Amino acid sequence: MAAAEGTGARTEATTGFDGAAGRVAASVMARLNRDMEEAALDLLVPRHGQRILVIGFGAGVGIEMLLARCEPASVTGIDPSTVMMAATRRRLARDLVRHQASARVTLIATTLDALALDSLAPGEYPFDAAVAVNSHQLWQPHDVSAGVLASVLERGGRLVTVTHDWAIEKRLPLEQWHERVAADLKAAGFAEPTWDRRRYRSGSGTSLITTREDRPTV
Numbered sequence: 001m002a003a004a005e006g007t008g009a010r011t012e013a014t015t016g017f018d019g020a021a022g023r024v025a026a027s028v029m030a031r032l033n034r035d036m037e038e039a040a041l042d043l044l045v046p047r048h049g050q051r052i053l054v055i056g057f058g059a060g061v062g063i064e065m066l067l068a069r070c071e072p073a074s075v076t077g078i079d080p081s082t083v084m085m086a087a088t089r090r091r092l093a094r095d096l097v098r099h100q101a102s103a104r105v106t107l108i109a110t111t112l113d114a115l116a117l118d119s120l121a122p123g124e125y126p127f128d129a130a131v132a133v134n135s136h137q138l139w140q141p142h143d144v145s146a147g148v149l150a151s152v153l154e155r156g157g158r159l160v161t162v163t164h165d166w167a168i169e170k171r172l173p174l175e176q177w178h179e180r181v182a183a184d185l186k187a188a189g190f191a192e193p194t195w196d197r198r199r200y201r202s203g204s205g206t207s208l209i210t211t212r213e214d215r216p217t218v
Contacts, residue, residue, distance in 0.1 A: 033134060035201050036162050037062040040133050043209055044160045046070050050128040053078070053152065055112055055161075056135025060088030066131075067092075067103060074104040074124045079135075080111050111138075112145040115152070126154040136161040136208070137168050142180065146188040153212045159190065161208045165197070168206060181208070189214040 040062065046052060050072045057063055057077035066075060079085060085107055092105060108119050117125075130153055132139075139145035153159065168177050182193050193210040 033058070033202060034061055036133050036205055037065055039198075039200070039205075039207065040131050040160050040162045041065055041069060043162075043207060044129055044131050044158060046072060046129060049073050051124055051126070052076070053125075053127040053130040053149075055130060055132035055149075056138065057088055057107070058084050058134070060084075060091040062131065062133055063088065063105065064091055067105075072103045074106070074121075076106045076108065076120065076124055076127070078108045078110050078112060078115060080109055082109065085109055111140075112148055113139065113141060115148050117152070120152070125152045127152055127157060128154050129158045130160075132159075132161040132163075134162070134164055134167060136163045136181075137171055137177075143184040143187065146184040146190070150188040150190065150212055155212055155214075157212050159185075159208070159210050159212070162205055163208075164200075164202065165204045165206055174206065178206075185210055 044052075046066055046069060048071045050070075051074045052066065052072050054063055054066070054075060054077040057079045060077075063075055063077055066072065077088065079088070088107060104121075104124070106121060106124060108115070110116070110119065130149060149159065165174060168174055171177065172180065178193075178195060185193060189212055190210045191213050193208045196207045197204060198207070199205075
């Protein structure tokens with residue numbers, strides 16, 4: 001497994017996730033968000049040999065679980081926080097010894113809207129699947145982020161997001177957020193999302209499942 005580090009935009013997505021506050025957040029996320037990471041992978045159903053994009057990987061728990069579940073051809077993680085980048089690199093160093101994962105893992109310091117194709121290694125994309133846990137609410141601008149994702153996701157590729165309801169409602173009421181997200185995804189070439197709500201250890205959360213159908217129209 002190889003790891004690389006890139007550079008990218010630093011926006012409000014980094015607020016509270018760098019410095020001392022970021023180190024505390026990484027520790028809390030690693031403990032409390034584990035069941036949400038598991039739920040997201042249950043919905044994603046990752047398969048051996050896939051190229052998978054992890055959006056907002058945080059403390060790296062989701063990537064660690066992904067590598068333990070299957071042997072993807074490659075995993076590309078994006079997150080703008082330098083603290084989360086460091087925490088994930090430490091976690092994956094242990095993971096390599098534990099699971100002897102053969103996948104190439106690339107970590108890029110960027111947000112989804114600023115993801116540059118030249119930061120992706122040849123053969124790492126188009127991705128077969130994408131997953132985001134507690135980062136979907138930070139996709140800003142959301143329509144631009146949806147368009148970028150559509151441009152790097154294979155036709156038929158699955159997108160799964162799981163997000164705390166309270167984090168969504170800091171921006172919009174749930175119903176309005178659903179409408180906006182569905183509209184942006186449709187414009188970018190995704191199918192109508194399937195939504196579900198359930199209770200997690202750290203509170204209620206909303207999951208989204210969709211697939212990329214057509215080439216982006218934005």
